[in-house]
Every structure is written in structure tokens, then in C-alpha cells.
Amino acid sequence: MHAKNFSKMGTQQVILYGRHAVLSALKNPKRQIIKLMILPENEADIKKECPTAIYQTASKKDLEKILPPAAVHQGFALITKPLEPVFLEDLIEKSRDLEACRILILDQVTDPQNIGAIIRSAAAFDALGVIVQDKNAPFESGAMAKAAAGTMELTPLVRTTNLSRTIETLKKNGFWIVGMDGYATQKIDEIDKSSKLAVIMGSEGSGMRRLIEENCDLTVRLDINKNVESLNVSVAAAIVLYELSKK
Numbered sequence: 595m596h597a598k599n600f601s602k603m604g605t606q607q608v609i610l611y612g613r614h615a616v617l618s619a620l621k622n623p624k625r626q627i628i629k630l631m632i633l634p635e636n637e638a639d640i641k642k643e644c645p646t647a648i649y650q651t652a653s654k655k656d657l658e659k660i661l662p663p664a665a666v667h668q669g670f671a672l673i674t675k676p677l678e679p680v681f682l683e684d685l686i687e688k689s690r691d692l693e694a695c696r697i698l699i700l701d702q703v704t705d706p707q708n709i710g711a712i713i714r715s716a717a718a719f720d721a722l723g724v725i726v727q728d729k730n731a732p733f734e735s736g737a738m739a740k741a742a743a744g745t746m747e748l749t750p751l752v753r754t755t756n757l758s759r760t761i762e763t764l765k766k767n768g769f770w771i772v773g774m775d776g777y778a779t780q781k782i783d784e785i786d787k788s789s790k791l792a793v794i795m796g797s798e799g800s801g802m803r804r805l806i807e808e809n810c811d812l813t814v815r816l817d818i819n820k821n822v823e824s825l826n827v828s829v830a831a832a833i834v835l836y837e838l839s840k841k
Contacts, residue, residue, distance in 0.1 A: 619744075627647075629673040631649065637651065677746070700731070702803065706738040712828050723752050724751050727757050787840070795827055
């Protein structure tokens with residue numbers, strides 16, 4: 595059964611900005627569009643990429659009024675409803691007939707730009723989705739979509755109320771749980787990649803929580819210079835997904 599009783603379901607509308615984020619949203623049939631605003635010089639681009647889109651031309655000042663300060667909008671702003679939620683059961687269903695696949699789990703990663711960048715890497719390396727804990731993760735936003743560069747329309751962000759329970763459910767459905775830990779003895783390129791893997795990335799400061807780490811089947815590390823304590827979580831996620839995609 596799909597658990598929909600999240601503590602909050604986000605806002606009723608989201609303002610996306612930036613060329614890639616906006617054009618990808620317009621091309622997604624699951625998006626419920628409210629209003630598209632563009633600078634006049636972008637009309638030809640819209641007509642070429644999304645010929646059926648209804649838009650309103652606006653001045654740079656008009657766009658800046660509705661967007662966050664210093665937003666790099668490239669002359670595109672789209673008011674839309676958030677994407678319909680995707681649930682853990684949906685990812686498990688996608689994995690049913692796959693011998694090998696990957697899911698990312700983020701434990702206490704809270705920065706929307708990091709999450710957006712991680713979604714982009716997940717899309718690039720064919721991960722089934724990215725899982726976050728509902729109470730600790732931001733909802734869909736313009737900043738997240740901009741960092742994802744259009745890939746939020748491709749790779750689902752799944753919210754769950756209880757990460758430990760989610761991990762147990764994934765185990766029961768054939769996934770090995772791999773925790774990223776800078777102090778682990780085993781390196782990520784040494785593990786068997788020919789199975790279903792759910793990889794947990796912790797926050798840069800504190801890493802995985804103890805109870806989450808105890809639920810892992812194994813912990814591994816990236817083989818980086820010993821003088822470098824850690825990497826930004828979105829950079830680390832990209833490297834992890836790349837390593838797991840190698841044959």
C-alpha cells in the first residue's frame with residue numbers, strides 16, 4: 595500500500611527557472627502547467643522546443659519579481675504544480691525483472707542544490723530513483739530543479755517516513771544495502787555490481803546515522819587521497835554511480 599501520510603506534502607505550486615529545467619518540465623506530460631513566462635528573445639527557442647506551449651512574454655524585472663534573489667533564470671520561469679509523488683513500491687516494481695539495478699538513499703542530506711545535482715547523476719547513470727526521509731529533506735523547488743538541469747522529470751525523488759523500514763523493505767525485495775563510509779576497509783570498486791544495490795549516502799558533516807549504518811549489509815569507501823577528508827555529497831554520489839555502472 596502506498597503510504598501518503600507524509601508530515602507535509604509541499605506547496606501547491608512550484609516556480610521552476612532556467613532553460614533546461616523549464617523545457618524538460620514542459621515536455622513532461624505528467625506536469626500540470628499553470629503559467630509560463632519568458633523573455634522575448636526566448637520565443638524562438640520555445641516555439642522550436644515546445645511548439646504547443648502557451649506562454650507570456652515578460653521583462654527581466656517581471657521575472658525577478660517572482661524568483662528568488664540571484665536566481666540564474668536564463669529568461670525562463672514556469673509556474674507549475676509539483677510532480678505527483680512516487681513511492682517505494684513503484685521503484686520496487688521497476689526492479690522486478692532487473693538482474694542488476696541501483697537506488698540511492700540519502701540520509702540527512704538537506705541542501706536542495708545537492709539533491710538536485712544527485713538526481714542529475716542518478717539520471718546520467720540510470721539509477722531507478724533517489725530516496726529521502728520526508729522530515730529531513732526539502733520539497734521540490736526551483737533551486738533543486740535548476741541543479742538537476744531537467745532530470746527531475748526523468749528520475750523520481752521518493753519520500754519515505756521511515757528510512758530503517760524502507761531499508762528492510764528493499765532487503766526483502768532482493769536489494770543489498772551498501773553504506774558509504776570514509777573509514778570502511780573495502781573500496782567501492784571491489785564489490786559485486788551484478789545485483790540489486792541500494793546505496794546510502796550520509797550528510798557531509800555526520801555521515802550516516804548509527805542505526806542506518808547498522809542496517810547495511812556492507813560499508814565501502816571511495817579511494818581518495820588520504821589528505822582529503824571528504825567530498826561534497828553530490829560529487830561523491832556521482833563517483834559512486836559511475837563506479838557501479840562500470841562493467
